[in-house]
Amino acid sequence: MSDMSxxxxxxxxxxEDVKQLPERPGNLTLxxxxxxxxxxxxxxxxxxxxxxxxxxxxYKYDAWTALKGTSQDAAKQQYVELVESLKSGASA
Incomplete structure (x- = not known):
């Protein structure tokens, strides 16, 4: 449950959290x-x-292009979720 504000x-x-990760994420994650x-x-x-x-x-340009049409709030949400999964070590 999260509201957009x-x-x-x-x-x-x-x-901030992404800078404190115990290990650097793989290139695809980055x-x-x-x-x-x-x-x-x-x-x-x-x-x-x-x-x-x-x-x-x-590669960076192509990765960004792949998200075309994603709202800025949705992108923020996905970024947050990805960082959370990295913090818990769930993602490679």
Missing amino acids: NVSALFAQAQ LRLYALFKQATDGDVHGDKPGFTDIVGK
């Missing part, structure tokens, strides 16, 4: 965190897709 506070807390963060803070993907040489940038 609270989700911003939870989102802010999750951004990508998902990045994409959810961008969707939550910037909304739908914008800007030019990075070029062929920028592999990491391209």
